[in-house]
Amino acid sequence: MDPSVTATIAEAHRREWGFVLAAAARITGDLGDAEDCAQEAFAQALTRWTSQGVPANPGAWLTTVARRRAMDLLRRHDQLRDRLPLLLGTEVVPAPDATIDHAPDVPDDRLRLIFTCCHPALSPDARVALTLRLLCGLSTTDVACAFLVSEPTMAARITRAKKKIAAARVPYCEPPASELRERLDAVLDVVHLLFTAGHTAPAGDRLQRRELVERALHLARMLHDLLPDQPGPAGLLALILLTDARRHTRASDDGKLILLADQDRSQWDRAEIDEGLDLARRALRGRPPTRYALMAAIAAVHARSAQWRATDWVRITKLYDTLMQVWPSPVVALNRAVAISQAHGPEAGLEALRPLNDEPQLVGYHYLAATRADFLRRLGQTCDARLAYHEALTFAQNAAERAFLEDRLRELDGLEDTGVVQNLGHAGGGAG
Amino acid sequence: MAEYVVFIYDHEEDWEAADPDTYVSTLQAHKQFIAVNGASIRGGNRLHPSSTATSLRATGRGSVTVTDGAFTEAKEVIGGYYVIEARDLDQALALARQVPAPFGGVEVRPVLPSS
Numbered sequence: 095m096d097p098s099v100t101a102t103i104a105e106a107h108r109r110e111w112g113f114v115l116a117a118a119a120r121i122t123g124d125l126g127d128a129e130d131c132a133q134e135a136f137a138q139a140l141t142r143w144t145s146q147g148v149p150a151n152p153g154a155w156l157t158t159v160a161r162r163r164a165m166d167l168l169r170r171h172d173q174l175r176d177r178l179p180l181l182l183g184t185e186v187v188p189a190p191d192a193t194i195d196h197a198p199d200v201p202d203d204r205l206r207l208i209f210t211c212c213h214p215a216l217s218p219d220a221r222v223a224l225t226l227r228l229l230c231g232l233s234t235t236d237v238a239c240a241f242l243v244s245e246p247t248m249a250a251r252i253t254r255a256k257k258k259i260a261a262a263r264v265p266y267c268e269p270p271a272s273e274l275r276e277r278l279d280a281v282l283d284v285v286h287l288l289f290t291a292g293h294t295a296p297a298g299d300r301l302q303r304r305e306l307v308e309r310a311l312h313l314a315r316m317l318h319d320l321l322p323d324q325p326g327p328a329g330l331l332a333l334i335l336l337t338d339a340r341r342h343t344r345a346s347d348d349g350k351l352i353l354l355a356d357q358d359r360s361q362w363d364r365a366e367i368d369e370g371l372d373l374a375r376r377a378l379r380g381r382p383p384t385r386y387a388l389m390a391a392i393a394a395v396h397a398r399s400a401q402w403r404a405t406d407w408v409r410i411t412k413l414y415d416t417l418m419q420v421w422p423s424p425v426v427a428l429n430r431a432v433a434i435s436q437a438h439g440p441e442a443g444l445e446a447l448r449p450l451n452d453e454p455q456l457v458g459y460h461y462l463a464a465t466r467a468d469f470l471r472r473l474g475q476t477c478d479a480r481l482a483y484h485e486a487l488t489f490a491q492n493a494a495e496r497a498f499l500e501d502r503l504r505e506l507d508g509l510e511d512t513g514v515v516q517n518l519g520h521a522g523g524g525a526g
Numbered sequence: 527m528a529e530y531v532v533f534i535y536d537h538e539e540d541w542e543a544a545d546p547d548t549y550v551s552t553l554q555a556h557k558q559f560i561a562v563n564g565a566s567i568r569g570g571n572r573l574h575p576s577s578t579a580t581s582l583r584a585t586g587r588g589s590v591t592v593t594d595g596a597f598t599e600a601k602e603v604i605g606g607y608y609v610i611e612a613r614d615l616d617q618a619l620a621l622a623r624q625v626p627a628p629f630g631g632v633e634v635r636p637v638l639p640s641s
Contacts, residue, residue: 215615262636263528265614 099143102152107136110153111231112316114160116203119266121164125210125228126256128160131167132231135160204229205320206266208313212281213264220255221284227252230309240291240306278321282330282386285313289334294492301345301494307338318373325380328373329387335370336393339363351498355402367397385421388413407437424453425461432465440469460489464499471502476511527611529568529637530618532625536605538575540629548628555626563610563621570608602630609637 114135119128135156149155211224219241226232226240238248258264269277292306314334317327343357374394377387392413399405414430427450435443447466456462467482483503490496560567576596583591596603608625612618615634622634 213615215619261638262530262634263612263614263618265616267616269616 096144099140099148102148103136103139103143106139106152106156107231110156111136112204112207112229113153114156115228115231116207117157118160118164119207120203121161122167123266125259125266127167128164129228131160131163132156134163202320204316205268208281208317209268209277210259210264210266212277212284213259214277214280215262215264216255216258218283218287220251221280222287223248223252224255225284225313226288226309229313232309236305240303274324275326278324278326279385281317282326285310285317286330286333286386288313289337293337294495301349301351301492302341307334307341310334311338325377325387326384329377329380329384329390332370332373332377332390333386333393335366336374336390336397339366339370339397345494349494349497350501351494353498354396359400362397370394371397383416383420385417388417388420392417405436407433411437424450424455425459427453428456428459428462428465435469435472440472443469444473458489460486460495460499463489467499467502471506474509474511476506476509480506527613528618529639530610530612530622531635531637532570532608532610532618532622533604533633533635534606534608534625534627535602535630535633536627537602537629538605539601541605544629552626552628559624559626563624566610566612566621568609568611570606572606573604575605576603605630 111132115125115128115132118131118135119125122128122131138159139152139156143149143152208225208229211228212221216224222241223237226237227234232240234249234252235245237252238245241248243251268274288306289310292303292308292310294301311331311334314327314331318331321327339362340354340357341363343359343361344352346352370390371394374387374390377384378391380387383391392410395406395410395413410433411430414426414433417426418430428447431443431446431450434446444466447462447469450456450462451466453462463482463486467479467486470476470479470482480503483499483506487496487499487503490499579594579596581593581595581597583593583597585591610618610621612621615636618634618636622632625632
């Protein structure tokens with residue numbers, strides 16, 4: 095096996111899988127069949143490209159082969175009549191031998207595919223799994239691994255979702271303009287969830303899962319390219335870029351968590367920041383501002399501050415106020431409390447935190463206890479701070495985050511409970 | 527086209543406590559729904575309350591037990607249904623959104639064609 099061909103196919107798989115499958119799905123009207131066609135195209139590429147060389151445009155080659163395969167399948171199953179209704183409203187099925195490129199004037203099938211994968215009639219878990227499996231071409235094993243569930247569980251989840259799509263006829267199309275924003279939000283949430291799961295792995299001994307971050311970045315970029323006038327995708331892409339720009343500074347060489355306050359900002363990724371800032375500005379022009387545009391604007395304040403001390407906390411607090419109106423959620427309220435503590439002191443932060451202590455959605459959410467612990471520590475209330483750190487430790491499952499909390503507890507050991515405010519302002523707060 | 531059943535789930539206690547105006551306006555809303563969407567509606571009915579239901583459950587040894595009441599115990603029970611025809615789930619959901627269900631909601635289930 096020619097290693098350069100294998101590498102080209104691996105690269106094509108990463109970049110083109112979504113294109114190839116989506117193009118086949120337009121013809122088969124069935125995602126399972128489309129998956130088979132895409133797999134077949136990559137299998138053929140392996141033998142053909144080895145014997146005849148790699149074509150000039152691998153993506154177009156793969157798409158054409160998958161489409162041809164889809165047409166064969168359709169004829170063989172004689173399902174044309176049954177499936178025509180789902181294909182109505184799409185353009186005429188291309189001739190099997192047509193060589194269609196991903197030219198800009200060809201409507202992009204990936205958008206249909208992602209709207210189908212993220213249809214609100216599917217469970218949120220299934221949306222994420224289908225997006226990774228069908229749009230990114232991850233194996234079921236990898237999807238299961240990414241979300242720390244067993245492979246049979248993930249396989250069952252994907253099978254169940256595909257069955258529902260077929261039986262209930264979840265349509266393979268873009269939503270009408272009247273529903274676009276709401277449906278797009280569901281898509282953006284899936285991509286954001288992928289990113290957060292990669293940025294800080296929910297458990298395990300690695301802080302980040304790069305492969306998930308890169309998939310999320312790729313999908314956000316794709317959505318922004320396909321829907322450039324929508325503020326949602328621009329905001330999400332900006333948020334991901336501005337957050338990901340800090341990736342090299344979030345942990346020390348021995349894997350310890352480094353807070354935003356202590357990160358070496360000269361090591362932040364300038365190219366990502368510049369692109370992110372520009373997108374964030376454009377996204378914030380949308381009215382009303384979208385959730386991700388506001389989150390990107392907050393990340394942008396950090397990205398623009400040369401030092402932690404220079405952070406404009408008053409602006410961040412205001413942005414959180416607006417975000418609470420657009421997207422009221424306990425997690426947003428928690429982050430708002432952190433911003434308030436930086437702008438107006440830990441006492442004000444504790445005050446903002448108080449209504450959240452009984453919030454059912456935050457039960458078991460270790461950041462709540464960790465944030466309270468930080469405020470108490472800064473107020474010199476060592477005993478209460480210690481209790482709160484212990485509480486956070488009972489819920490935190492990521493090794494790097496646990497180590498950080500344990501370090502903080504050790505620091506408190508030497509201190510007396512003075513109740514006196516110490517070293518205000520620059521000591522902590524704000525997850526990386 | 528495909529068939530879907532739209533089950534109307536309602537809170538029976540809330541219905542009992544409702545004033546006559548709610549009955550009248552809901553009935554009116556159903557008539558309106560049928561008038562507007564007649565072409566897509568294949569059937570449907572209102573049901574007597576779940577207190578009139580009788581459930582049969584297989585015991586596993588070839589026999590059944592007969593019990594008084596709805597099959598599953600829940601606050602919200604099926605109070606009526608429509609059989610509708612739609613191109614795909616989005617169209618079915620667009621129809622289902624219009625079905626009046628003031629004290630609950632609806633469930634949309636695709637029909638498995640028998641032929």
